[in-house]
Amino acid sequence: xxxxxxxxxxxxxxxxxxxxxxxxxxxxxxxxxxxxxxxxxxxxxxxxxxxxxxxxxxxxxxxxxxxxxxxxxxxxxxxxxxxxxxxxxxxxxxxxxxxxxxxxxxxxxxxxxxxxxxxxxxxxxxxxxxxxxxxxxxxxxxxxxxxxxxxxxxxxxxxxxxxxxxxxxxxxxxxxxxxxxxxxxxxxxxxxxxxxxxxxxxxxxxxxxxxxxxxxxxxxxxxxxxxxxxxxxxxxxxxxxxxxxxxxxxxxxxxxxxxxxxxxxxxxxxxxxxxxxxxxxxxxxxxxxxxxxxxxxxxxxxxxxxxxxxxxxxxxxxxxxxxxxxxxxxxxxxxxxxxxxxxxxxxxxxxxxxxxxxxxxxxxxxxxxxxxxxxxxxxxxxxxxxxxxxxxxxxxxxxxxxxxxxxxxxxxxxxxxxxxxxxxxxxxxxxxxxxxxxxxxxxxxxxxxxxxxxxxxxxxxxxxxxxxx
Amino acid sequence: xxxxxxxxxxxxxxxxxxxxxxxxxxxxxxxxxxxxxxxxxxxxxxxxxxxxxxxxxxxxxxxxxxxxxxxxxxxxxxxxxxxxxxxxxxxxxxxxxxxxxxxxxxxxxxxxxxxxxxxxxxxxxxxxxxxxxxxxxxxxxxxxxxxxxxxxxxxxxxxxxxxxxxxxxxxxxxxxxxxxxxxxxxxxxxxxxxxxxxxxxxxxxxxxxxxxxxxxxxxxxxxxxxxxxxxxxxxxxxxxxxxxxxxxxxxxxxxxxxxxxxxxxxxxxxxxxxxxxxxxxxxxxxxxxxxxxxxxxxxxxxxxxxxxxxxxxxxxxxxxxx
Ligand SMILES: Nc1ncnc2c1ncn2[C@@H]1O[C@H](COP(=O)(O)OP(=O)(O)O)[C@@H](O)[C@H]1O
Ligand SMILES: Nc1ncnc2c1ncn2[C@@H]1O[C@H](COP(=O)(O)OP(=O)(O)O)[C@@H](O)[C@H]1O
Ligand SMILES: [Mg+2]
Ligand SMILES: [Mg+2]
Numbered sequence: 001x002x003x004x005x006x007x008x009x010x011x012x013x014x015x016x017x018x019x020x021x022x023x024x025x026x027x028x029x030x031x032x033x034x035x036x037x038x039x040x041x042x043x044x045x046x047x048x049x050x051x052x053x054x055x056x057x058x059x060x061x062x063x064x065x066x067x068x069x070x071x072x073x074x075x076x077x078x079x080x081x082x083x084x085x086x087x088x089x090x091x092x093x094x095x096x097x098x099x100x101x102x103x104x105x106x107x108x109x110x111x112x113x114x115x116x117x118x119x120x121x122x123x124x125x126x127x128x129x130x131x132x133x134x135x136x137x138x139x140x141x142x143x144x145x146x147x148x149x150x151x152x153x154x155x156x157x158x159x160x161x162x163x164x165x166x167x168x169x170x171x172x173x174x175x176x177x178x179x180x181x182x183x184x185x186x187x188x189x190x191x192x193x194x195x196x197x198x199x200x201x202x203x204x205x206x207x208x209x210x211x212x213x214x215x216x217x218x219x220x221x222x223x224x225x226x227x228x229x230x231x232x233x234x235x236x237x238x239x240x241x242x243x244x245x246x247x248x249x250x251x252x253x254x255x256x257x258x259x260x261x262x263x264x265x266x267x268x269x270x271x272x273x274x275x276x277x278x279x280x281x282x283x284x285x286x287x288x289x290x291x292x293x294x295x296x297x298x299x300x301x302x303x304x305x306x307x308x309x310x311x312x313x314x315x316x317x318x319x320x321x322x323x324x325x326x327x328x329x330x331x332x333x334x335x336x337x338x339x340x341x342x343x344x345x346x347x348x349x350x351x352x353x354x355x356x357x358x359x360x361x362x363x364x365x366x367x368x369x370x371x372x373x374x375x376x377x378x379x380x381x382x383x384x385x386x387x388x389x390x391x392x393x394x395x396x397x398x399x400x401x402x403x404x405x406x407x408x409x410x411x412x413x414x415x416x417x418x419x420x421x422x423x424x425x426x427x428x429x430x431x432x433x434x435x436x437x438x439x440x441x442x443x444x445x446x447x448x449x450x451x452x453x454x455x456x457x458x459x460x461x462x463x464x465x466x467x468x469x
Numbered sequence: 470x471x472x473x474x475x476x477x478x479x480x481x482x483x484x485x486x487x488x489x490x491x492x493x494x495x496x497x498x499x500x501x502x503x504x505x506x507x508x509x510x511x512x513x514x515x516x517x518x519x520x521x522x523x524x525x526x527x528x529x530x531x532x533x534x535x536x537x538x539x540x541x542x543x544x545x546x547x548x549x550x551x552x553x554x555x556x557x558x559x560x561x562x563x564x565x566x567x568x569x570x571x572x573x574x575x576x577x578x579x580x581x582x583x584x585x586x587x588x589x590x591x592x593x594x595x596x597x598x599x600x601x602x603x604x605x606x607x608x609x610x611x612x613x614x615x616x617x618x619x620x621x622x623x624x625x626x627x628x629x630x631x632x633x634x635x636x637x638x639x640x641x642x643x644x645x646x647x648x649x650x651x652x653x654x655x656x657x658x659x660x661x662x663x664x665x666x667x668x669x670x671x672x673x674x675x676x677x678x679x680x681x682x683x684x685x686x687x688x689x690x691x692x693x694x695x696x697x698x699x700x701x702x703x704x705x706x707x708x709x710x711x712x713x714x715x716x717x718x719x720x721x722x723x724x725x726x727x728x729x730x731x732x733x734x735x736x737x738x739x740x741x742x743x744x745x746x747x748x749x750x751x752x753x754x755x756x757x758x759x760x761x762x763x764x765x766x767x768x769x770x771x772x773x774x775x776x777x778x779x780x781x782x783x784x785x786x787x788x789x790x791x
Contacts, residue, residue, distance in 0.1 A: 068477045068478055069476075069477065069478045069662075098661060098662050098665075099665060100661070198477070249550060249563075258576055302772060303478075333734060333738065334733065334734025334737055334738075335730075335731050335734035335735060335738075337727075338719070338731060342719075345718075346714070346717035346718060346719055347717075349717045349718065350713055350716070350717050401698075404701070406706055406709035406710045406712070406713045407713045407716075409694075409698055409701060409702055409706065409710055409713070410710045410713035410714050410717065411713075411717075412693045412694040412698060412739070413694065413702070413710070413735040413736070413738070413739050414714075414717070414735070415693050416693050416694065416735070416738050416739055416742050417734075417735055417738055419690075419693075420738055422770060426770070426771065450740075450741040450742075450744040450745050450748075451744055451745070451748050452660065452661045452662075452748070454661070
């Protein structure tokens with residue numbers, strides 16, 4: 001695949017690959033001689049040396065970013081555990097850990113400061129602390145730190161401030177940056193690993209703080225605060241009349257109360273605005289400094305890798321240091337020599353004597369999907385029956401159980417393998433489209449674990465994969 | 470009205486579109502509404518970006534029609550101001566000044582009233598013959614974490630407008646949303662986090678007295694072998710399975726032969742699969758405990774294209790969702 005048609009595009013169409021290679025097995029040992037149906041060799045990637053990055057005392061901040069659900073929080077936590085067990089004094093700032101993961105790290109929602117994580121091996125001289133971001137509290141802290149008590153109270157009690165701090169688009173990103181700045185300033189850790197908020201788009205992390213800043217700083221707020229001043233400038237005089245009409249309508253639409261709250265809030269915050277922007281700019285510069293490394297996390301799926309590509313390009317444009325791509329939840333196999341086609345053919349041959357009507361038609365290929373009956377829910381509870389939710393039809397035709405019949409057992413294993421090979425081929429194609437466009441980006445692959453990652457051992461396993469072990 | 474929510478990335482847009490197709494059978498007409506401005510529907514149906522205007526995008530099975538609309542809150546606010554305040558050209562000035570942006574930003578509740586209001590208007594709209602224009606309206610809604618606030622516009626705007634058109638609009642919207650004509654469906658995967666979000670979401674919706682519809686379990690993969698089968702393979706069946714592999718043409722059974730060498734890797738894959746099946750079983754139990762109608766949609770191997778969308782629609786119909 002070349003760079004031109006490999007570019008992730010909006011429609012994301014994959015170029016039609018070569019059809020399944022129909023080859024006769026050669027020689028005595030057919031399984032060994034067989035190659036995957038895709039003849040294209042996977043593209044070479046530059047390996048990402050995560051351990052070297054973590055061990056380098058010059059690495060002070062690692063930011064894990066990427067689109068939603070790809071494994072940013074998991075990666076951040078796994079990096080924290082690994083770096084600590086390799087001897088660094090680490091703090092992990094997580095944003096939205098899954099409940100069980102949070103429990104296993106001793107994170108509780110109630111405090112907004114780092115706590116030591118128990119159970120981390122400190123024999124190499126390292127330690128791990130972790131915290132979960134509480135955005136409202138972080139915002140409150142900023143307000144308290146920058147104004148006198150009376151003014152701070154006025155702000156904290158303002159209903160508009162309360163809405164803003166609880167859920168304004170971008171507040172979470174802004175506060176993550178703010179917290180990062182605070183942790184850095186405390187100087188207690190030599191490595192800070194930052195998770196990023198669960199936005200749909202990876203770029204929100206970089207853009208949202210500025211959006212919030214520019215909203216607070218916006219033209220309309222200025223007009224709202226100083227209609228008289230604006231009106232005083234001859235050419236804009238009509239705006240004055242316009243303004244009162246506008247505020248009149250807005251009052252009706254958003255409510256007199258709210259508009260008043262906004263005005264009070266903005267007045268109270270006025271002295272802080274400059275500070276806000278300065279802090280955001282300072283943290284932004286921190287992210288550009290040599291001690292910072294960005295890791296873009298993606299799953300081997302079209303959308304996630306498209307976001308990753310945008311992010312890689314954006315980091316380059318903003319001169320932010322990209323360490324590489326973590327490709328998370330990648331599938332592998334110990335039997336790459338056995339292709340999907342051959343495994344399926346063998347499975348069918350084994351199932352035939354058991355009277356399956358047409359097992360192939362319901363196989364785990366793309367055509368198998370889409371049709372589980374509602375009743376399929378129960379079938380996976382039946383001991384050892386093949387089929388489960390998507391195979392109701394076949395299962396009815398097969399008169400044996402894999403737990404008892406070695407043929408059906410072998411057939412089930414082969415079908416699983418075929419599915420695995422298909423998934424791997426798809427993941428590789430998707431990955432290669434990214435690599436073709438960004439061959440310079442180092443990549444590390446982390447295997448998809450069969451279950452969720454919800455304890456320190458799970459994090460160690462992910463960490464070992466990150467370290468290339 | 471069908472409102473489709475769920476954790477991000479679980480397939481809300483896909484399921485909403487499939488449901489709109491499924492409901493558009495036999496001459497029926499449905500409207501698919503997008504409220505998050507992502508143009509996900511246009512991408513899915515392989516058409517150009519949707520304007521703020523209802524537009525036919527697909528034919529349903531058996532002669533139905535699917536229309537789509539991407540609601541832009543700024544334009545909706547301007548429409549709305551126009552309707553009640555007759556702003557004329559001043560509306561444009563408002564927009565230019567950033568006032569419209571400002572209003573929808575400082576009052577997210579206002580934004581939500583406009584979005585849900587537009588969808589509810591389509592639900593109630595009647596044609597010249599006095600019949601409803603749309604047989605069903607399907608909304609590709611915000612994710613589970615925000616859905617209750619999004620739909621509970623009444624509470625949200627209570628602090629804004631106690632009288633006047635906004636207030637009336639919110640009341641009318643709530644009447645539709647809380648009526649038996651509305652169902653909020655949640656899409657999930659059989660994974661820990663989305664299921665947890667679904668359980669929390671259902672509790673929130675119920676507490677807000679919003680009508681919960683069904684749970685759509687998406688991207689279900691077939692369960693081919695379970696723990697019992699794997700256990701059987703592990704103890705004592707090795708030789709027999711290797712013989713079976715060999716009989717199927719996968720090489721010799723001798724030690725180190727190719728059939729023999731396949732056994733361990735295949736067993737490892739089977740073990741991972743069985744572990745996943747067991748976890749999914751737990752997740753299914755959590756979903757079942759909600760006591761809601763459940764639907765399952767299979768994982769489409771190569772992602773979703775138009776054909777895949779029709780397949781999902783067919784599956785939803787078969788399961789009685791439409
Ligand atoms: N390599 C992996 N194998 C299996 N499950 C994983 C892996 N990485 C992440 N997960 C699971 O995926 C889910 C989402 O991961 P998370 O780190 O919370 O994503 P994000 O922070 O990007 O939204 C979690 O349930 C997590 O346990
Ligand atoms: N049943 C399915 N099988 C395979 N892929 C699916 C399925 N449902 C959704 N997808 C894919 O998952 C991704 C997320 O789906 P989407 O509908 O955009 O989710 P959401 O709107 O919840 O973010 C898309 O790439 C979509 O094609
Ligand atoms: Mg996360
Ligand atoms: Mg969507």
